[in-house]
């Protein structure tokens with residue numbers, strides 16, 4: 001294969017989410033103000049900026065306000081500025097309006113947004129400032145200096161390689177993007193973060209990472225929908241269909257143009273091997289409260305994504321020689337508020353401030369880059385995450401125990417009964433199934449408009465991959481799938497994946513069939529596989545979902 005080109009930059013941002021886009025913009029603003037010449041590049045594996053962005057989302061605008069006080073005047077796409085909350089506990093057929101909503105669930109002053117639209121807009125702002133944006137480029141390898149520990153950039157993946165690894169007529173070698181500082185903002189469960197973690201030990205001596213997964217839709221409601229004319233714009237629920245022993249809950253936000261965002265978040269430390277998050281989402285839609293709101297509607301877009309839910313005690317070391325870690329990649333989401341856009345953006349901005357110091361001191365080693373961790377610790381990111389430091393652990397408790405811990409933390413500003421409270425279950429935990437136990441009946445009455453099956457959901461996410469390319473999902477040991485996993489858990493990959501990427505074929509002998517072109521890049525498989533037998537790597541840049549309104 002032909003030589004790889006090298007492209008030297010001063011600063012490289014890996015990932016085009018809110019963390020890195022805010023970071024790149026702030027770096028440009030600061031360097032221009034100081035007369036520093038800093039060449040900034042940003043790569044994003046999605047085909048365009050925004051195409052892999054999926055969130056709720058209610059955004060606390062404080063970071064954006066700091067970045068661009070005139071963001072609304074500059075055309076920032078806000079769906080709604082009024083957040084009027086409703087909070088319910090759901091039983092299978094009923095609802096209980098919560099008499100008291102904890103302060104962290106109040107959303108007054110926040111904005112309802114589509115993350116996909118927001119990042120696309122931030123990408124345009126960044127480009128106007130002269131930042132080089134490279135969508136369709138996946139970072140596939142971290143580059144290190146001669147000492148083997150200084151990060152000196154990232155290699156992007158080759159394009160035009162066939163499924164056997166041979167170059168096709170369309171072959172384009174990847175590029176080695178070198179930089180004095182590389183900022184990793186890959187979002188939850190980054191594939192390069194995994195490698196950096198192994199090599200540099202940045203996750204050592206921290207609590208284990210915690211993840212949740214979510215399926216989300218944007219639904220268009222009929223113009224005469226009663227919900228559209230009601231004052232409520234934000235609905236949060238817990239209980240049905242997950243009950244009180246599985247973390248998670250539902251959200252419904254009113255957007256523009258008769259649209260709503262509807263989603264269900266499921267904690268990936270669940271232990272029921274037969275649970276299928278997608279089916280739970282459909283059951284959620286069938287609950288009378290939700291079914292009444294969405295009736296007559298049509299799903300416009302669907303998608304799935306994971307979120308980093310661990311927070312304070314799971315945050316890695318935030319710097320290395322030549323590297324900084326921001327946003328969900330560094331576990332900075334506040335799960336108590338189900339908000340990470342503002343903390344991600346602020347972390348990117350603090351990274352930018354540190355990079356300016358490093359360039360001024362002409363030292364991009366940990367000597368100066370460690371200031372970033374100090375800045376995060378003395379910022380409002382730390383204040384927020386510290387208040388929620390034991391929250392994910394409390395939600396991991398079953399039944400009444402969960403309420404006791406959550407309540408105790410509420411009145412003690414996060415300390416609770418035990419501090420630090422241990423994370424008891426990792427995401428790989430599943431209970432062994434008894435012989436003969438079958439998965440529950442699946443929803444059958446999809447209408448293809450408002451209730452859609454997984455494959456229609458994949459279609460509605462716009463997901464597309466080059467078919468003839470090496471499989472980006474590595475199943476390390478197929479024997480485990482066909483023997484141990486089949487017998488013990490009945491292959492939960494066929495259920496936890498929201499894209500129907502994994503199918504077991506029993507006819508003519510048991511076989512695991514992979515459909516990698518359905519992959520929504522949520523990475524639930526790598527997180528939830530009970531044998532840690534699946535590794536998610538980036539497919540050819542530009543492949544994956546094509547979100548535009550979620």
Ligand SMILES: Cc1cc2nc3c(=O)[nH]c(=O)nc-3n(C[C@H](O)[C@H](O)[C@H](O)COP(=O)(O)OP(=O)(O)OC[C@H]3O[C@@H](n4cnc5c(N)ncnc54)[C@H](O)[C@@H]3O)c2cc1C
Pocket residue numbers: 014015016017018019020043044045046052053054055056057058059060115137138139140185186187188190191192214215216263265305306307326327328329333338339340341342344538
């Ligand atoms: C269902 C759901 C609901 C949520 N609700 C809310 C909410 O209401 N309010 C709120 O504030 N937050 C919410 N969040 C959390 C919020 O979306 C995240 O905290 C935030 O998006 C994190 O930003 P980030 O930039 O760190 O990562 P991301 O937004 O995940 O962006 C990372 C980007 O990096 C790209 N990338 C990854 N790896 C590579 C690579 N190797 N090479 C190139 N590109 C790469 C990805 O394609 C992606 O575009 C929600 C999240 C989910 C999933």
